[in-house]
Amino acid sequence: MAATQVLIVFNPVSGSGNRRIVEAVQQALSNRGCDVSLYPTQSAGDATRYLAAYEGQLDVVAVAGGDGTINEVVNGLRERDNQSYRLALIPTGTVNVLAAELGIGKTPEGIADIILQGREKPIYLGSVNERRFVLMAGIGYDAWVVDNVDLALKKKVGKLAYVLSMLKQLRHFGKKTYQLTVDGERYQANSVVITNGRYYAGSFVLSRQADLSKPTTQVLMISGNSPLKFIGILLGLPLGIMEKMPGMKSVAARHVQIELLNAGTEREPVQADGDSLAELPLNLQMEGSPVRLLVP
Numbered sequence: 615m616a617a618t619q620v621l622i623v624f625n626p627v628s629g630s631g632n633r634r635i636v637e638a639v640q641q642a643l644s645n646r647g648c649d650v651s652l653y654p655t656q657s658a659g660d661a662t663r664y665l666a667a668y669e670g671q672l673d674v675v676a677v678a679g680g681d682g683t684i685n686e687v688v689n690g691l692r693e694r695d696n697q698s699y700r701l702a703l704i705p706t707g708t709v710n711v712l713a714a715e716l717g718i719g720k721t722p723e724g725i726a727d728i729i730l731q732g733r734e735k736p737i738y739l740g741s742v743n744e745r746r747f748v749l750m751a752g753i754g755y756d757a758w759v760v761d762n763v764d765l766a767l768k769k770k771v772g773k774l775a776y777v778l779s780m781l782k783q784l785r786h787f788g789k790k791t792y793q794l795t796v797d798g799e800r801y802q803a804n805s806v807v808i809t810n811g812r813y814y815a816g817s818f819v820l821s822r823q824a825d826l827s828k829p830t831t832q833v834l835m836i837s838g839n840s841p842l843k844f845i846g847i848l849l850g851l852p853l854g855i856m857e858k859m860p861g862m863k864s865v866a867a868r869h870v871q872i873e874l875l876n877a878g879t880e881r882e883p884v885q886a887d888g889d890s891l892a893e894l895p896l897n898l899q900m901e902g903s904p905v906r907l908l909v910p
């Protein structure tokens with residue numbers, strides 16, 4: 615039987631940038647007879663370009679990085695005609711929301727086990743204005759926090775940089791209203807988080823209705839114009855009850871359009887998978903065919 619071809623795409627600047635884990639996984643796979651190659655990314659966007667142009671056989675593409683690197687990899691892979699590959703995760707990012715949700719640990723032998731004997735889980739992707747996302751998209755407060763996070767500080771203090779950005783953006787909450795069309799139904803909200811998965815910012819349960827293996831996404835609409843009330847809603851996050859807080863509405867959907875009500879000329883960012891990747895007006899669509907992800 616031909617050896618399993620594993621390509622590891624490694625982002626050396628993501629999170630801890632832990633090359634040691636990546637090399638140990640590479641070694642463990644080689645020891646077990648796989649044909650492994652390692653591609654360290656050169657810059658932001660490089661993983662997408664590299665995979666879109668990749669011509670060799672791909673049995674497993676293992677992503678060594680965080681959620682942003684996974685996003686870049688799936689965007690590159692979806693450009694290819696051949697969808698025979700499976701995805702695997704080597705979590706070396708700052709937060710690693712997807713790996714946390716799927717229960718993928720950080721021990722090299724455990725990761726090699728998943729790559730060789732793991733179960734295939736179908737994961738449905740969404741796209742925002744043509745850009746794919748795996749986990750989530752955010753508009754309003756959530757997007758401002760990501761758009762304004764101090765990246766140099768994130769390198770030094772990790773997640774704390776997001777907490778500081780959250781505090782800075784709080785006073786703007788409620789100043790803008792968004793018009794949504796969710797599978798044909800019209801809504802208004804002051805902030806929106808759209809999530810394929812259950813987890814947010816690590817292992818906090820954002821939505822109990824969301825499921826990565828469902829072809830729908832969960833649209834969480836937050837209404838209100840008082841930052842103080844919004845803090846109350848946010849407190850539901852560590853308790854896993856945010857979706858049920860007063861002022862929240864959660865709807866499953868396949869197609870979402872969002873624009874800023876009374877839009878002027880200002881830029882309105884959209885965050886996807888933790889990076890600022892698009893702008894309003896937004897056209898979000900769930901894709902019909904899932905990627906296959908290897909899980910324990």
Ligand SMILES: Nc1ncnc2c1ncn2[C@@H]1O[C@H](COP(=O)(O)OP(=O)(O)OP(=O)(O)O)[C@@H](O)[C@H]1O
Binds near residue numbers: 683710889
């Ligand atoms: N060689 C590189 N140099 C600079 N930036 C890179 C390089 N390779 C990838 N990137 C960018 O680094 C960004 C951050 O990576 P990633 O999200 O994987 O790590 P993280 O932010 O530490 O983790 P998480 O998203 O889980 O918090 C990616 O969105 C990607 O655009």
